[in-house]
Amino acid sequence: xxxxxxxxxIPEVILITPKAxxxxxxxxxxxxxxxxxxxxGIPERFVQDNHSHSVGPVLRGLHFQTHPHAQGKLVGVxxxxxxxxxxxxxxxxxxxxxxxAEVLSDNNHRRLYVPVGFAHxxxxxxxxxxxxxxxxxxxxxxCDAGIVWNDPALNIxxxxxxxxxxxxxxxxxxxxxxxxxxxxxxECMKT
Numbered sequence: 001x002x003x004x005x006x007x008x009x010i011p012e013v014i015l016i017t018p019k020a021x022x023x024x025x026x027x028x029x030x031x032x033x034x035x036x037x038x039x040x041g042i043p044e045r046f047v048q049d050n051h052s053h054s055v056g057p058v059l060r061g062l063h064f065q066t067h068p069h070a071q072g073k074l075v076g077v078x079x080x081x082x083x084x085x086x087x088x089x090x091x092x093x094x095x096x097x098x099x100x101a102e103v104l105s106d107n108n109h110r111r112l113y114v115p116v117g118f119a120h121x122x123x124x125x126x127x128x129x130x131x132x133x134x135x136x137x138x139x140x141x142x143c144d145a146g147i148v149w150n151d152p153a154l155n156i157x158x159x160x161x162x163x164x165x166x167x168x169x170x171x172x173x174x175x176x177x178x179x180x181x182x183x184x185x186x187e188c189m190k191t
Contacts, residue, residue, distance in 0.1 A: 003030070005040030008102070010095045013086045014041060014113040015102055016074075029109060031076060032134065042113050044072045046134035051078075055128045059163035061121015062087055062147045062154075062172070067181055069140035070116040073133050080129030081105035082122040083159050087147070089175070090117040093184035097175065099156050117182040119147050123160045145179075146172040 003018040016037075020029040030036075032046070054060060062085070065071045075084055087099040103125065104110050114120045122131065149158065149165070151174050 003033075003036060003040065005042070007041070008100045010086065010088055010098055010100050012088075012115045013100050013118065016040065016042075016111040016113060018109055018111070020109050031111070032074065042074070044074075044115075044136045046074060046136055048135045048138050050133050050135065052131045053128065054124045054131070055164075056124040056126050057160050057163050058129075059121065059123040059149055059158065059160060059165055060169065061085065062119035062149055062151075063121065064089065064119045064145055065137060065140060065143040066145050066179070067143070069137045069143040070182070072116045072136040073114040073120055074111055074135075075104065075114065075120070075122070075131065075133040076109075076111040077104045077106050078130040078132050079106050080127070081107075081125040082129050082131060083125055084112050084122045085120065085156060085158075086112065086114040087119040087121075087154055087156070088117070089119055089180050090182045090184040091180065093117075096184070097154060099154055101156070117184075121149060123158055123163055125159060147175045147178055148172040151175050 003016050006015045018029045020027045082104050084104050085101045088095045153175050
């Protein structure tokens with residue numbers, strides 16, 4: 001049951017569309033198969049699964065973990081619909097500070113792979129969303145970090161203009177004020 005793997009305008013971020021087999025009973029699909037993901041360009045080993053429930057107009061993010069517990073994420077939606085965003089934080093990358101977004105839903109079954117070195121966030125499009133994601137490193141509170149959702153340096157075109165935020169997310173700093181140690185492979189080769 002092969003999935004489709006599509007590299008986005010930031011090629012390290014990959015949109016995965018699994019093959020769903022539907023009939024009058026519902027549907028069945030494989031959401032993760034290691035050999036297929038390795039062939040699709042995602043060799044990561046996932047070590048923790050997370051599950052969140054949000055009501056509209058919630059926006060969560062932009063979150064990431066710093067080294068040595070930086071996380072790659074595989075994000076999907078079990079119920080509802082989200083606008084899912086990945087922001088390149090890798091200094092020296094040709095796409096540094098650029099972002100990509102995809103609509104993920106329980107209808108399109110798509111998933112987004114957000115690699116290490118990217119901030120991640122999403123907003124709920126509708127009344128509610130149940131989001132599931134796998135991560136490549138366990139949660140480490142000392143490495144928990146983020147950027148404010150409306151940082152003008154990023155200019156993300158969120159579909160919500162006045163989202164509901166957690167107290168923590170409302171106080172996140174601008175990217176220019178974040179201690180960011182992510183560096184692109186291109187930049188590493190120069191040194």
